[in-house]
Amino acid sequence: MRRPAFLLLAFLLALPAGAGVVRAPVQAAAAASPVAALGSLLTAALPSMTPLVLAAPLPTPSMLDTSKAQALIARASALPVPVSPVPVVAAAQPLRVLEAVNSTLRDLTPDQIRDMPEGRLQALASVIMDGAAGRDAKADLTAASALSEANLAKVESLRGTVTETLHNPGHNESHEDMISSRGVPETVRRYDAAGVVFRHYTTEEGLDSILKEKSLKNGFMPYVQLAAAVYRKTFRDLTGVFLTLPKVEGDRVGVPAKDFTHYVDLRVPAGLPVLEIEKGAIFLVPMPGRTRGWVADLYRKWAAGGGLNTTYKTSVEDVEKDGGVGPSLAMPIEIVGHGRVAR
DSSP: OBOOOOOOHHHHHHSOTTTTOEEOOOOOOSSOOHHHHHHHHHHHHGGGGHHHHHHSBSSOOGGGOOHHHHHHHHHHTTSOOOOSSOOEEOTTSHHHHHHHHHHHTTTSOHHHHHHSOHHHHHHHHHHHHHHHTTOOOOOOHHHHHHHHHHHHHHHHHHBTOOEEEESSTTOOTTSOEEEEEESBOTTOEEEOOTTOOEEEEEOHHHHHHHHHHTEEEOOSSOEEEEETTTEEEEETTOOEEEEBOTTSOGGGGTOOTTTOOEEEEEEOOTTSOEEEEETTTEEEEEOOOOOOHHHHHHHHHHHTTOOOOGGGHHHHHHHHHHTSSOOOOEEEOEEEEEEEOOO
């Protein structure tokens, strides 16, 4: 079922820079906090979402849900409203702002947003503003902890309930079973990471970025369980930053040695939970997973009422089941060593 096709997205995105500018109302106030600035931005942006919501498939896609944005506006209403600069939203940008809210906060409910301590909410508002502007989020421990704990709560709620879908039934013997799983195996456990040195394998370019930013980004791929020549099982609810131990070689944990030629050894800051996925080998700081750009673009087209190519139907449906487009996040780390993998 589909709402009337008010396909406004193409029109909005086609407008030249600065066209159709929406300006938030000005009220006397002190300097803007991130929550206050975001509240003003959302107040200005949400009215232009109505045609897109009407054009979208039913039920309303996660990307266009306004309930979390409304919860943020309610929180911001109790804070000083920014005077200068007044938030300005170009006509093509309101959708980007709403997506940044739902992407960053996809493991949180509107009630949790309304009840969240202000310090955490301010940190998350900064991450949302970065996402809406297309900037990489800064590695803020307060924000990372809030998002990691929310994702951990989701993981805990799914523990012991696993459903599987086989995507290539009837394949020949030269191929593995391709399976996607929802839920979390009973074997996944919280891990005491205090003082533990973990290892993260990366590329040479990736190492340069890690050393500069002193942080790790959440990954695109969820946890994948491999049985050579038998099956490849993807657990879509286990996402975030994957780690191993210095004694574990990359090939053993699914890291191609040909490409991931460097490593960084690190400690995880207190306040970030760690899960043990495979005993002594694979560990995870739970967070929402990132969505690859081309998949996100297909999802946005579908969410705006643009239809769905059958070739990519499963990919788009998976994004919606995950809660919409996944954010780009950064997790601060304590670096204790790095280098090239010895061969």
